[in-house]
Amino acid sequence: MNIVQRKKLWFSISCAIILLGAILAFTRNLNYGIDFTGGTLMEINVKKYVESSEIRSITDEIDSSATITHIGENRHVVQIRTTNDLDNEGRTKIFDKFKEKYNLTDEDLLRSEQFGPAIGREIRNKALISILIATIGMLIYISIRFELSYGISAIVALVHDVLVVLSIYSIFRIPINSPFVAAILTVVGYSINDTIVVFDRIRENIKITNKKDYANIANNSIKQTVSRSINTSLTTLIAIVALYVLGVESIKDFTLPLIVGILTGTYSSIFIASPVWVLLKEKGNI
The missing domain is CATH 3.30.70 (Alpha-Beta Plaits)
Structure with missing residues (x-):
C-alpha cells in the first residue's frame, strides 16, 4: 500500500474531523466540566x-x-x-x-x-503556554538532530493530534475537566515518539539510497516501522484501557483523552507526518 501517494485521503479524513469538531464547538460550545464552570x-x-x-x-x-x-x-x-x-x-x-x-x-x-470554577483563565493560559513551549522545544531539538523539514512535519502532526482530540470531545460532548488538560500535556510528549522512529528510518534510508525519491523513501520507511509503531501503541493502550474499565471516575477522566490521543498519535505518525515531510521536500529546499 502506497501511503504517501494517498496523502490527500489521509489529509481529508483529518480535516473533516477537525472541521466538524470546530463547527460544533462554535455553534454549541465545548462541554466544559465543573472544573471550568463551577x-x-x-x-x-x-x-x-x-x-x-x-x-x-x-x-x-x-x-x-x-x-x-x-x-x-x-x-x-x-x-x-x-x-x-x-x-x-x-x-x-x-x-x-x-x-x-x-x-x-x-x-x-x-x-x-x-x-466557583477550579480552573480559571490563568490556569488555562498556563496550560496553553506549556504546550507552546514544549512544541517550540521539540521543533528546535528535531531540527538540530535531523533538519528543519522534519521538525516542521513533526509539529504539524503534533498540532493535528491535539486538534483531533479536541474535535472528538466536541463531537461527542465529552466534558472537559482538569484531567483533560493534564492528559493533553501527556499526549503532546507521547505522540512525538512514533514520528521520531519513522523519521530516523527515513534518514537512514536516504543515506543508503542517496536518491531524492522522497515519496518512495518515506513509504518504505513507514512499512519498515509500522509494526513497531502499532505494537508499541497497542501495549500502551492495553494498560490504559484496563485503567479506564476498572478505574474510578477521576481515573477515567484522565485515561479517556490518553486513549484518543495515543490512537491519533499512531495515525498521524504514519499517515500525516511523513506525507507532510514529502510535501516539504518536494516543494522547496527546507
Whole structure:
C-alpha cells in the first residue's frame, strides 16, 4: 500500500474531523466540566458503599454530567459535583431523595455548597503556554538532530493530534475537566515518539539510497516501522484501557483523552507526518 501517494485521503479524513469538531464547538460550545464552570458540591454519608451507577439514577435527573466520587476510609461518603448551580432548595431536594432511599438523617448531609470554577483563565493560559513551549522545544531539538523539514512535519502532526482530540470531545460532548488538560500535556510528549522512529528510518534510508525519491523513501520507511509503531501503541493502550474499565471516575477522566490521543498519535505518525515531510521536500529546499 502506497501511503504517501494517498496523502490527500489521509489529509481529508483529518480535516473533516477537525472541521466538524470546530463547527460544533462554535455553534454549541465545548462541554466544559465543573472544573471550568463551577457548580454545586454535596457530600452525603450513605453509610455503605454504593455503586456510581446507582447514585446516578438520582443525580441524572438534575445533571447527567455530574461527577461522582467515593471518599472516606470505607468509601461510604459520596461526593457529588454538578455543573448546575443549585440553590439551597435544589440541594435539599436531592438530599431528600438520598434520605428516603438509604434511610438517612439530616446529619448525614456532611457538606452542601456552591463553588466557583477550579480552573480559571490563568490556569488555562498556563496550560496553553506549556504546550507552546514544549512544541517550540521539540521543533528546535528535531531540527538540530535531523533538519528543519522534519521538525516542521513533526509539529504539524503534533498540532493535528491535539486538534483531533479536541474535535472528538466536541463531537461527542465529552466534558472537559482538569484531567483533560493534564492528559493533553501527556499526549503532546507521547505522540512525538512514533514520528521520531519513522523519521530516523527515513534518514537512514536516504543515506543508503542517496536518491531524492522522497515519496518512495518515506513509504518504505513507514512499512519498515509500522509494526513497531502499532505494537508499541497497542501495549500502551492495553494498560490504559484496563485503567479506564476498572478505574474510578477521576481515573477515567484522565485515561479517556490518553486513549484518543495515543490512537491519533499512531495515525498521524504514519499517515500525516511523513506525507507532510514529502510535501516539504518536494516543494522547496527546507
